[in-house]
Amino acid sequence: MDIDKIIDENKGLKIPLIPVLLKIQEIEGFLSESTIRHVSRRLSIPLSQVFGVATFYSAFNLKPSGVNKICLCEGTACHVKGSTRIREKLERILGVKPGETTKDGIFTFTTINCMGACAMGPIMKIGTEYFGKMTPGKVDSIIKEYISP
Amino acid sequence: MPFKSTDENITGGKDFPDLYYEEDNLVSLTIDRQKVRVEKGMTILEAARWMGIKIPTLCYHEGLTPWGGCRLCVVEVIKRGRSKLEASCTYPVAEGIQVKTNSEKVQKTRRMIVELLISSCPNSRTLQDLASGMGITEIRFKMEDNDCILCGLCVRMCKEQMMSGGIGFINRGAKREVSTPFHKSSEICRGCGACMYICPVVTLQCRGRREPGDLCNACINVCPTDFGF
Ligand code: SF4
Ligand code: SF4
Ligand code: FES
Numbered sequence: 001m002d003i004d005k006i007i008d009e010n011k012g013l014k015i016p017l018i019p020v021l022l023k024i025q026e027i028e029g030f031l032s033e034s035t036i037r038h039v040s041r042r043l044s045i046p047l048s049q050v051f052g053v054a055t056f057y058s059a060f061n062l063k064p065s066g067v068n069k070i071c072l073c074e075g076t077a078c079h080v081k082g083s084t085r086i087r088e089k090l091e092r093i094l095g096v097k098p099g100e101t102t103k104d105g106i107f108t109f110t111t112i113n114c115m116g117a118c119a120m121g122p123i124m125k126i127g128t129e130y131f132g133k134m135t136p137g138k139v140d141s142i143i144k145e146y147i148s149p
Numbered sequence: 150m151p152f153k154s155t156d157e158n159i160t161g162g163k164d165f166p167d168l169y170y171e172e173d174n175l176v177s178l179t180i181d182r183q184k185v186r187v188e189k190g191m192t193i194l195e196a197a198r199w200m201g202i203k204i205p206t207l208c209y210h211e212g213l214t215p216w217g218g219c220r221l222c223v224v225e226v227i228k229r230g231r232s233k234l235e236a237s238c239t240y241p242v243a244e245g246i247q248v249k250t251n252s253e254k255v256q257k258t259r260r261m262i263v264e265l266l267i268s269s270c271p272n273s274r275t276l277q278d279l280a281s282g283m284g285i286t287e288i289r290f291k292m293e294d295n296d297c298i299l300c301g302l303c304v305r306m307c308k309e310q311m312m313s314g315g316i317g318f319i320n321r322g323a324k325r326e327v328s329t330p331f332h333k334s335s336e337i338c339r340g341c342g343a344c345m346y347i348c349p350v351v352t353l354q355c356r357g358r359r360e361p362g363d364l365c366n367a368c369i370n371v372c373p374t375d376f377g378f
């Protein structure tokens with residue numbers, strides 16, 4: 001199994017847990033309960049600790065995510081420039097709250113506290129593509145492109 | 150090295166290395182205007198308690214690793230003329246520092262910390278006792294009704310003394326809480342109850358007069374005979 005290979009490769013590290021979880025997530029897309037239990041057993045780290053790490057970092061998802069990951073910046077600069085209205089618009093057309101995945105599995109909507117691109121704010125990211133200087137009006141057309149490419 | 154062995158057979162001709170404090174293993178510092186020399190690696194809290202100075206603590210326990218979570222043990226540390234508030238339970242003693250354990254600044258900060266803690270868990274007797282002990286009669290914050298102050302005692306107790314690890318901290322920031330993995334009952338928890346034994350919030354309430362969620366103050370306000378002891 002892939003997971004076992006990853007664990008064996010990283011076992012020698014001083015603190016193997018985070019690299020292992022990151023690599024597993026790269027392959028599987030998310031960390032399932034059984035994966036986390038398996039990692040805890042194989043690395044002999046208490047389950048509570050593995051679960052704590054997996055819930056602490058926003059880099060880890062515990063739920064399967066959609067094909068396209070929408071990430072909206074809600075940092076100070078983007079907030080001042082109106083990211084709240086964009087969030088409301090996204091919530092309305094996707095029908096999900098931040099942290100959730102649409103029923104059809106096409107989008108996962110998350111927010112972040114800063115993307116480090118404040119000059120382009122409000123900024124949104126879908127997959128690896130960035131959309132700067134967002135307005136609620138732009139949201140429709142961008143989302144449409146991803147639904148029917 | 151003041152102590153030399155006289156009996157070669159016992160020590161193998163060496164000085165007593167562990168039995169006595171060696172000179173270079175000591176640091177001198179000033180705590181509340183008293184000069185002391187204590188062993189390197191001690192914390193300010195340990196040194197102060199050893200001198201008989203009282204510093205209130207909440208997340209500290211002798212049998213567990215210091216955590217530095219509640220900040221109740223703050224003291225003023227003056228180093229090269231600069232004063233800083235530090236948690237004494239995690240601050241190691243250092244040569245030449247000056248410590249004030251009960252200055253006005255410290256007292257003010259401690260009161261604020263107790264007020265903040267009690268506003269989150271007003272039903273904890275430990276916290277109510279602390280407040281009464283410090284003479285706090287008013288809380289400037291909105292009273293909530295949580296059941297955990299995130300002191301981490303239970304998590305450390307479980308892991309370090311019970312060798313279990315059934316519970317841990319999960320999430321981050323405002324959502325941080327103590328929980329079992331996946332919020333399901335843990336397979337390695339033995340139900341020993343040590344986590345509850347040590348928790349400062351799971352203490353039975355005393356019999357002071359008060360509405361739930363209020364500041365109690367019975368110990369300082371109520372006539373002792375009202376307790377019905
Ligand atoms: S009761 Fe369970 S969770 Fe609590 S200290 Fe004991 S083993 Fe740990
Ligand atoms: S449950 Fe109790 S001991 Fe554990 S962190 Fe919360 S207040 Fe502290
Ligand atoms: S006792 Fe020192 S921070 Fe809690």
